Amino acid sequence: MLSLLLLLPLLIVMILNLPLGRFRSLGFWVALVLSLVQAYTVLFAPAALSGNHDVLGRLFSLGLATDNLSRVLLLSISIVTFASLLVGRQTIREEKQRINFANLVLIAMTGMNGTVLLTDLFSLYVFLEVSAVASFILIAMKRDLNALEGAFKYIVLSAVATILMLSSLAVLLLISGSTSFAAVGSAIKAEGRSPLVVFAVAMFLCGLFIKGGLVPFHGWLPGAYSAAPPAVSILLAGIITKVSGIYALIRLATSVLGPSNSINALLMIVGTISILVGALAALGQTDLKRMLAYSSISQVGYIILGLGCGTDLGIAGAIFHLFNHSIFKSLLFVNSAAIEEQLGTTDMSQMGGLGSRMPVTNVTSLIAFLSTAGLPPLSGFWSKLMIVVALWQSSHGGYAVLAVLASVLTLAYLLTMQRRVFFGILTDRWANVQEAGFGITLPATVLALITVGVGVAFPLMFNSFLLPVASFLK
Amino acid sequence: MNDHVLLLPILIPLVAGVITLLLRPREAIALAATAFTLVLAVFLYNHDKTFSVAWAGFGMEFLLRLYHFSSFILLAATGFSLLVVLYCCSFMRDSKHPNQFYSYLLITLAFVNGAVLADNLVLMLFFWEGLLVTLFGMIALGGREGFKTATKALIIVGISDLCLMVGIGLAGHLAGTATMSKMSLPMTPLASLAFVFMMIGAISKAGSMPFHTWIPDAAVSAPLPFMAFLPASLEKLLGIYLLARISLDLFQLSAGSWISVTMMIIGSLTILLAVMMALVQKDYKKLLSYHAISQVGYMVLGIGTCVPIGIGGGLFHMINHALYKSCLFLTGGSVEKQTGTTRLEDLGGLARKMPVTFACFVIAACAISGVPPLNGFFSKELVYAGALERGSIYYIAAVLGSFFTAASFLKLGHAAYFGKQTEASKNVKEAPWPMLVPMIVIASICVLFGLYHQLPLNEFIRPILGEQRLAAQESSGNEMLIIVTVIVLALALLHHLVAAKTMGGGLHASDHIRHAPVLTKIYDHADKGRLDPYNLALAIIRGISNLAYRFDRAVDSLYNGLSVRLAYTLSRGISLAHTGNYSLYVVWALLGVAMVLAFMRMSLWQG
Amino acid sequence: MITTTHWVLLGALVAGAVWTVLTARLLRSAVGLAITSAILAILMFQLASPLAAVFELSVCAGLISAIFVSTISMTHRVTAEDLAIRLKERLHWFWLLPLILLAAGAALISVHFVLDIRPPAPPAENDVRIVLWKIRHLDLLGQIAILLAGAFGVVALFKEWKDE
Numbered sequence A: 001m002l003s004l005l006l007l008l009p010l011l012i013v014m015i016l017n018l019p020l021g022r023f024r025s026l027g028f029w030v031a032l033v034l035s036l037v038q039a040y041t042v043l044f045a046p047a048a049l050s051g052n053h054d055v056l057g058r059l060f061s062l063g064l065a066t067d068n069l070s071r072v073l074l075l076s077i078s079i080v081t082f083a084s085l086l087v088g089r090q091t092i093r094e095e096k097q098r099i100n101f102a103n104l105v106l107i108a109m110t111g112m113n114g115t116v117l118l119t120d121l122f123s124l125y126v127f128l129e130v131s132a133v134a135s136f137i138l139i140a141m142k143r144d145l146n147a148l149e150g151a152f153k154y155i156v157l158s159a160v161a162t163i164l165m166l167s168s169l170a171v172l173l174l175i176s177g178s179t180s181f182a183a184v185g186s187a188i189k190a191e192g193r194s195p196l197v198v199f200a201v202a203m204f205l206c207g208l209f210i211k212g213g214l215v216p217f218h219g220w221l222p223g224a225y226s227a228a229p230p231a232v233s234i235l236l237a238g239i240i241t242k243v244s245g246i247y248a249l250i251r252l253a254t255s256v257l258g259p260s261n262s263i264n265a266l267l268m269i270v271g272t273i274s275i276l277v278g279a280l281a282a283l284g285q286t287d288l289k290r291m292l293a294y295s296s297i298s299q300v301g302y303i304i305l306g307l308g309c310g311t312d313l314g315i316a317g318a319i320f321h322l323f324n325h326s327i328f329k330s331l332l333f334v335n336s337a338a339i340e341e342q343l344g345t346t347d348m349s350q351m352g353g354l355g356s357r358m359p360v361t362n363v364t365s366l367i368a369f370l371s372t373a374g375l376p377p378l379s380g381f382w383s384k385l386m387i388v389v390a391l392w393q394s395s396h397g398g399y400a401v402l403a404v405l406a407s408v409l410t411l412a413y414l415l416t417m418q419r420r421v422f423f424g425i426l427t428d429r430w431a432n433v434q435e436a437g438f439g440i441t442l443p444a445t446v447l448a449l450i451t452v453g454v455g456v457a458f459p460l461m462f463n464s465f466l467l468p469v470a471s472f473l474k
Numbered sequence B: 001m002n003d004h005v006l007l008l009p010i011l012i013p014l015v016a017g018v019i020t021l022l023l024r025p026r027e028a029i030a031l032a033a034t035a036f037t038l039v040l041a042v043f044l045y046n047h048d049k050t051f052s053v054a055w056a057g058f059g060m061e062f063l064l065r066l067y068h069f070s071s072f073i074l075l076a077a078t079g080f081s082l083l084v085v086l087y088c089c090s091f092m093r094d095s096k097h098p099n100q101f102y103s104y105l106l107i108t109l110a111f112v113n114g115a116v117l118a119d120n121l122v123l124m125l126f127f128w129e130g131l132l133v134t135l136f137g138m139i140a141l142g143g144r145e146g147f148k149t150a151t152k153a154l155i156i157v158g159i160s161d162l163c164l165m166v167g168i169g170l171a172g173h174l175a176g177t178a179t180m181s182k183m184s185l186p187m188t189p190l191a192s193l194a195f196v197f198m199m200i201g202a203i204s205k206a207g208s209m210p211f212h213t214w215i216p217d218a219a220v221s222a223p224l225p226f227m228a229f230l231p232a233s234l235e236k237l238l239g240i241y242l243l244a245r246i247s248l249d250l251f252q253l254s255a256g257s258w259i260s261v262t263m264m265i266i267g268s269l270t271i272l273l274a275v276m277m278a279l280v281q282k283d284y285k286k287l288l289s290y291h292a293i294s295q296v297g298y299m300v301l302g303i304g305t306c307v308p309i310g311i312g313g314g315l316f317h318m319i320n321h322a323l324y325k326s327c328l329f330l331t332g333g334s335v336e337k338q339t340g341t342t343r344l345e346d347l348g349g350l351a352r353k354m355p356v357t358f359a360c361f362v363i364a365a366c367a368i369s370g371v372p373p374l375n376g377f378f379s380k381e382l383v384y385a386g387a388l389e390r391g392s393i394y395y396i397a398a399v400l401g402s403f404f405t406a407a408s409f410l411k412l413g414h415a416a417y418f419g420k421q422t423e424a425s426k427n428v429k430e431a432p433w434p435m436l437v438p439m440i441v442i443a444s445i446c447v448l449f450g451l452y453h454q455l456p457l458n459e460f461i462r463p464i465l466g467e468q469r470l471a472a473q474e475s476s477g478n479e480m481l482i483i484v485t486v487i488v489l490a491l492a493l494l495h496h497l498v499a500a501k502t503m504g505g506g507l508h509a510s511d512h513i514r515h516a517p518v519l520t521k522i523y524d525h526a527d528k529g530r531l532d533p534y535n536l537a538l539a540i541i542r543g544i545s546n547l548a549y550r551f552d553r554a555v556d557s558l559y560n561g562l563s564v565r566l567a568y569t570l571s572r573g574i575s576l577a578h579t580g581n582y583s584l585y586v587v588w589a590l591l592g593v594a595m596v597l598a599f600m601r602m603s604l605w606q607g
Numbered sequence C: 001m002i003t004t005t006h007w008v009l010l011g012a013l014v015a016g017a018v019w020t021v022l023t024a025r026l027l028r029s030a031v032g033l034a035i036t037s038a039i040l041a042i043l044m045f046q047l048a049s050p051l052a053a054v055f056e057l058s059v060c061a062g063l064i065s066a067i068f069v070s071t072i073s074m075t076h077r078v079t080a081e082d083l084a085i086r087l088k089e090r091l092h093w094f095w096l097l098p099l100i101l102l103a104a105g106a107a108l109i110s111v112h113f114v115l116d117i118r119p120p121a122p123p124a125e126n127d128v129r130i131v132l133w134k135i136r137h138l139d140l141l142g143q144i145a146i147l148l149a150g151a152f153g154v155v156a157l158f159k160e161w162k163d164e
Helices: A004-016 A023-044 A055-060 A068-091 A094-118 A121-142 A145-176 A181-191 A195-212 A221-227 A230-257 A260-282 A288-309 A312-343 A357-375 A379-393 A397-421 A438-456 A456-472 B005-024 B025-044 B068-094 B098-117 B121-140 B143-175 B189-206 B212-223 B224-250 B259-278 B284-304 B310-340 B355-368 B376-388 B390-415 B433-451 B454-465 B472-477 B479-503 B519-525 B533-577 B581-604 C004-022 C026-046 C049-072 C080-094 C098-111 C128-135 C137-163
Strands: B049-057 B059-065
Touching: A004 A023, A004 A094, A004 B212, A004 C137, A023 A094, A023 A397, A055 B454, A068 A094, A068 A230, A068 A438, A068 B121, A094 A121, A094 A181, A094 A288, A094 B059, A094 C137, A121 A145, A121 A195, A121 A221, A121 A230, A121 A438, A121 B355, A121 B454, A145 A181, A145 A195, A145 C004, A145 C049, A181 A195, A181 B025, A181 C137, A195 A312, A195 B310, A195 B581, A221 A260, A221 A288, A230 A260, A230 A288, A260 A397, A260 B454, A260 B581, A260 C128, A288 A312, A288 A397, A312 A379, A312 A438, A312 B189, A357 A379, A357 A397, A357 A438, A379 A397, A379 B143, A397 B068, A438 A456, A456 B143, B005 B049, B005 B059, B005 B068, B025 B098, B049 B433, B059 B068, B059 B098, B059 B121, B068 B121, B068 B310, B068 B433, B068 B454, B068 B533, B098 B355, B121 B143, B121 B212, B121 B224, B121 B479, B121 C080, B143 B212, B143 B472, B143 C049, B189 B224, B189 B284, B212 B224, B224 B284, B224 B310, B224 B454, B259 B284, B259 B390, B259 C026, B284 B310, B284 B376, B310 B355, B310 B376, B310 B454, B355 B376, B355 B390, B355 B433, B376 B390, B390 B479, B519 B533, B519 C137, C004 C026, C004 C080, C026 C049
Parallel strands: none
Antiparallel strands: B049 B059
16 A cells, blocks of 8 residues: 555645646545654554555565654654644635645655655655745745745755756766665665775765755755745655755665765764854844754754764654654744744744744643753753663764753753743733634644654653564664 | 560550641540559569560561560659650640651650560561650751751661661571571670671660760750750660670670670770860750760660679669659750740749759759769669779769769759849749759659668569679678768868859850860860861761762863764764755665665675 | 767857846846757757656756746837946956856866766667656656746736735
């Protein structure tokens, strides 16, 4: 049933848009149900995802495969999509735009599911473009100057990424004759010392760095995240860039390239720069969403740092942090959606004391920020701990120290955020602000519960789930 | 009879203590529990029993042993508890937290009984430490000031308990067992160290210098029966009991060892210094509390002599002191209850208004001053004889202490019970009977133990010392000592009469000592608490923490100046770099690509 | 083997790309892009890589047409004076282009960047249709999704905007 994860969203989009009647308005609900079904399948019926032997799969010979890493990502995709859809329903006023939004989310879902499941480097590029094109349009949907500018920057830098990846693919195709992971991997092993191959790999990595928004390839990211409509910010920050940049990097590093000291060193340097620059930049922001965007860069840096560590524990930590990050960063963006919806602004310097008016948002934001900053026993603490311990064990003490220090910065800017927005005295201007609607508080609560639950259940998961994820990849 | 009965003296007060915390007729429960325990103690007196249960392992056994010494302390402790509870029935009626007070009192009794009965050092330490909690609780009942004092007591007693713990650990290690009745250590250097640590624990529990400073503070703020109950009687019993046990049984202490000398010096100094402080106090309770310290000196001195007559004297003095000092505190309680004050300036002429209290006071004061034929006289004579045997300097110190004791009680009696009536004492009535009965009982025991001093000596003290002959007859027959004592007492009376006349009133009879050329400065310092080791230690700690604070500030300013400012400067720089110009971002990305390519190329060359 | 034809095509490619960037009229720019991409595809066929040529054509056709048609519909005409000024500005930037190219070439030579891999001969029967329909199902699916997204982009961003 693996191919259904790709085909179903696409098929639904097509069917809904046939000029038959009033199906179009159903798009939202169908998408919501689809995300829930996907989460259910990953969690409770993993057997359905194990093989590629269903009728559709044979018919199309799509060459899909799952492992634990892709299951983790499928789960994240479904959860974040669910949250984003609910928030979208609450925040997008026009009926037509809402339908477009649901359809585009479905297309993005096709793109992400495909990215996670496929086993071919060129297909990987194609599906990255699917979710990228969907997100360009999603970002620009508000059609104000900022949104268009954000989308435009994303398009331009994506184009650079496209050039890099396509050039790289051309070279890799030349040496291996095929673009499947296995063929490229063995070709790289055989020809690994050739400068051309190294340049090809480096260029592909750079393309993924741009997609993932790592420093110094991140220029598009703050503008895109902050200018997008609230629901799109959630989708974009929570999962799209994570899948198209970070998942692809993890997949490339583990399944294609294999262990390599120079690539690991590169990943660790880029990861550390991203952590520091992201955190420092976040410290100086006054716009809530922009601050969260920089925070996202910084957190992605942790994932790459763990990946670059190269040990089982480091990779497991990276994957775990990827999942956690997609949950708590979505949660923070859900909270920012609540604020943007109720206040009409995301400028933190105008806020204060909202905690009393918006209790659910306040508490869930507190949970999310504590988890982001890595405070026990929330989920973020464990994944950061795993990454730091892995760095320490692989005798990269300096990186470990930097990672911990940056954690302090994370705490600093998120505490500033929490204080500016939720604590303190309520100004007269916001005296009559209400808590956001059910469509926002429900996903916020669900995400907060996941953050707490994963954190508390961590000891149960560590040996049975997290370590096998990494060793499976080796 | 079943050996399980040994658990009862511990369990009954403990359970009753918990119940009083919850249920209403707490006086009745407390009375019934202590009375029943007393009956049990009488019943158990002079039996030999052991009770053993495997406990925590590692030589820690739940081992209780009843024999003549412990049964005697058990009897005394329970008896005092009953009297204090009876007294409290009327004294504590209007207090704020009577349930807590009774509960603490009963639990204290349970722990004291446990510590006395324990034959395992670790078990004893367990009960001993438990007392710390109830001590803290009882002092803390005195409100804000009480809490401060309670903290002070907790720290002082806690530190000395820590010493005791170290001593017990050492002793147990050396002896290879923690069972007290199996222990008899020769005085090797390490064993001496163990002894000193355990001695510190014991004498600080008894309230000897320099571990005494919380007692006068507690006298002011804690409920008065507490003073009669803990520092005056139960803690003395327990502390001196342990001191006697370690000197007599656990260690083979010999006369002439440096430890013996140390103990005698501590004893002498405690006698003198505390009594000098007592002499100049202007508060009924505070004056008594300093005497409670001073008298410990006699016991420590007596036991420190390491000669049978001195040890016997010390133990006899222990029981005597518990009697008259609790009686004195109880009279103080009556005065406080009836007049509302214990400041001697506000008191006067109470002899007529409160005759029974006054009579009890006179008996107890005579006893503490060592007036024949009261009990204090005989025990002091025994201590004198022992001290003289070891060196005349200790004897002189002890006699001087007696002189000042007598002088200070003459002052106290004069100021409180004679002289002009004041505002506070004008309309005073005699205390109610539940308060009088304990005083009368204790006073009459004082007289009884004085007239028939052979009775307690033969019954209680002799079995403790074992087969060693107690030279009671000889000591009482030593006419020289008796004559000196009588002369000293007469001198004290004379001094008081002359001083009272010249200085104007009994209250000021000791002022000339307070303002004597050298002493006045020492007193000034003592009044300000500068000689209190606790305050000294606090000052040192404050100095250190001040230093640490300075250091912390320096680090903090470094942190503020460097890291935070650095972080914000960098942050601003990064923000400025993000101009929003997409071509700039593309340039960054391309530069990044160039750097990545260069890096990969470099690593390819190296690797 | 690199022949004269290849060099000519490469020159045309560069010229087309520069013209695309320099021209101040969007429509011309779009045409320029199409031409450039067509030359590129021919070049790829000439270099015996039909797969790459197909990808280039399909992706450009799918994505770029959608984006450009949408974008051009948003614009308005500029005056001739404006046009001249902008052309001047852009030319100003492109003076540097030969220098950059020279520098990049020198850098590549200095790091011994040599194309020393012999391309394996492509299987004879892999003609474009076979490539698209028999082997690359998944990519086709992806391209359909991209086209759909492009269509939604036009609808969401422009059609409804014009309705307002």
